[in-house]
Amino acid sequence: MMAAIIRSLPSICFKYPKYNSSFLKTVSKSTNFQETCFRSESTTQQIPKLEEFDKPQFPGSQSRWTEKLEFVRGDIYDGIPVYRVMNRDGNIIDPSHDPKLSQEMITRLYKGMTLLNTMDRILYESQRQGRISFYMTSFGEEGTHFGSAAALDPQDMIYGQYRETGVLMYRGYTLDQFVNQCYGNKNDIGKGRQMPVHYGIKALNFVSISSPLATQMPQAVGSAYALKRSQTGLCVICYFGEGASSEGDAHAALNFAATLSCPIIFFCRNNGYAISTPTHEQYKGDGIAARGPAYGIPSIRVDGNDILAVYNVTKAARQLAVEESKPVLIEAMTYRIGHHSTSDDSSAYRSVDEVRFWHQKDHPISRLRKYMENQKWWDENKEKAWKEETKKQVMQTVVKAEKLKRAPIDEMLKDVYDEMPPHLKEQLDAVKAHVEQYHEHYPVDNYEKA
Ligand SMILES: Cc1ncc(C[n+]2csc(CCOP(=O)(O)OP(=O)(O)O)c2C)c(N)n1
Numbered sequence: 001m002m003a004a005i006i007r008s009l010p011s012i013c014f015k016y017p018k019y020n021s022s023f024l025k026t027v028s029k030s031t032n033f034q035e036t037c038f039r040s041e042s043t044t045q046q047i048p049k050l051e052e053f054d055k056p057q058f059p060g061s062q063s064r065w066t067e068k069l070e071f072v073r074g075d076i077y078d079g080i081p082v083y084r085v086m087n088r089d090g091n092i093i094d095p096s097h098d099p100k101l102s103q104e105m106i107t108r109l110y111k112g113m114t115l116l117n118t119m120d121r122i123l124y125e126s127q128r129q130g131r132i133s134f135y136m137t138s139f140g141e142e143g144t145h146f147g148s149a150a151a152l153d154p155q156d157m158i159y160g161q162y163r164e165t166g167v168l169m170y171r172g173y174t175l176d177q178f179v180n181q182c183y184g185n186k187n188d189i190g191k192g193r194q195m196p197v198h199y200g201i202k203a204l205n206f207v208s209i210s211s212p213l214a215t216q217m218p219q220a221v222g223s224a225y226a227l228k229r230s231q232t233g234l235c236v237i238c239y240f241g242e243g244a245s246s247e248g249d250a251h252a253a254l255n256f257a258a259t260l261s262c263p264i265i266f267f268c269r270n271n272g273y274a275i276s277t278p279t280h281e282q283y284k285g286d287g288i289a290a291r292g293p294a295y296g297i298p299s300i301r302v303d304g305n306d307i308l309a310v311y312n313v314t315k316a317a318r319q320l321a322v323e324e325s326k327p328v329l330i331e332a333m334t335y336r337i338g339h340h341s342t343s344d345d346s347s348a349y350r351s352v353d354e355v356r357f358w359h360q361k362d363h364p365i366s367r368l369r370k371y372m373e374n375q376k377w378w379d380e381n382k383e384k385a386w387k388e389e390t391k392k393q394v395m396q397t398v399v400k401a402e403k404l405k406r407a408p409i410d411e412m413l414k415d416v417y418d419e420m421p422p423h424l425k426e427q428l429d430a431v432k433a434h435v436e437q438y439h440e441h442y443p444v445d446n447y448e449k450a
């Protein structure tokens with residue numbers, strides 16, 4: 001029996017790296033396994049101390065004994081509170097939590113949120129008119145985007161899910177870049193090879209969006225681990241929806257980040273829906289923030305419609321992540337006012353009254369506007385002039401983008417490899433020959449010549 005246990009040790013030790021190889025050799029030679037375990041000095045696992053035997057000493061948990069037979073239930077406590085700074089009238093509740101952002105900064109944030117809103121309206125309509133193939137709006141979530149983006153270092157790496165357009169806008173992605181990407185024209189950085197809204201730009205440290213849910217999460221942890229090793233003083237922020245949190249990748253990411261102590265901010269946008277699935281069908285626990293402590297990750301829940309609160313928590317999370325090299329989890333509570341995407345009609349699964357409540361009574365843009373009006377920094381005239389200006393700006397950008405041709409067909413298979421391998425070259429030649437032969441069936445004039 002003992003021999004069998006000893007033979008199986010290498011595989012056990014692989015899972016528990018605390019036993020190193022010299023320990024293994026000692027164990028293999030030993031006739032008394034129990035004795036060896038207590039003698040070994042090479043293990044990094046805490047050896048139980050006899051004087052602390054009044055506490056459980058299992059290596060997998062730190063806890064206390066109990067003689068009560070009690071299940072830990074998720075439904076007996078009030079839940080993690082929602083941190084806020086402003087009330088719905090735009091008044092600061094506790095002045096000691098006012099981040100005291102300058103008028104210039106607040107105006108920048110407000111202008112960004114409203115510009116995004118206008119761009120969303122116009123590009124959504126473009127899709128309805130068949131000018132672009134797909135679009136996703138961020139209506140109602142603007143506070144989570146701009147509040148978090150403003151609290152980061154511009155060099156921090158961003159991994160998004162797809163509904164974080166405002167984060168990229170704050171970083172400096174231009175209207176031209178957004179619209180060219182959605183139109184997939186030759187000026188798009190990705191040369192029109194991605195679906196609309198799948199933005200990415202190396203210069204702004206924003207990793208390209210990829211549709212399969214939660215795949216960005218373990219990748220983001222890998223980046224954070226690299227940042228930790230290179231000691232740059234930077235961190236990663238990884239955005240994801242509460243729906244994506246149900247993916248296995250989300251678990252892997254949270255657990256790796258915790259065990260490897262990676263400087264990463266997990267930013268969950270809890271907007272109430274994963275397409276048509278409401279949160280109460282998605283999970284039974286206390287949201288996403290409640291999962292953090294189970295992974296050993298400091299966690300907080302914030303009112304995502306309060307941009308100042310989002311700014312404060314992201315700033316504090318960044319400090320924790322960078323100074324203590326730790327993951328932090330933020331759950332920003334908000335509401336997806338728009339349809340999931342242009343492929344969705346949310347009236348099939350939620351009431352107009354529900355949407356109207358959030359649009360009229362708890363909107364991040366109107367809350368910041370109230371704050372600005374309270375400070376006498378904004379008024380109706382400024383609002384009207386800015387709205388007209390943003391509409392003009394976006395419309396002009398769209399008109400320009402529509403006139404541009406698409407990238408040459410040759411670009412389709414480039415940039416995957418440094419040098420195109422023969423099998424791809426063969427496929428490209430075949431496509432080109434086909435299109436040339438049947439050119440009357442293809443919109444060849446819409447494409448730039450190679
Ligand atoms: C692995 C995978 N499964 C399913 C989908 C289809 N899908 C696209 S978005 C989405 C809902 C995601 O909801 P959430 O994470 O809450 O983000 P939100 O759209 O609310 O911003 C689903 C199921 C997908 N893209 N990838």
Ligand SMILES: [Mg+2]
Nearest residue numbers: 241271273274
């Ligand atoms: Mg969601």
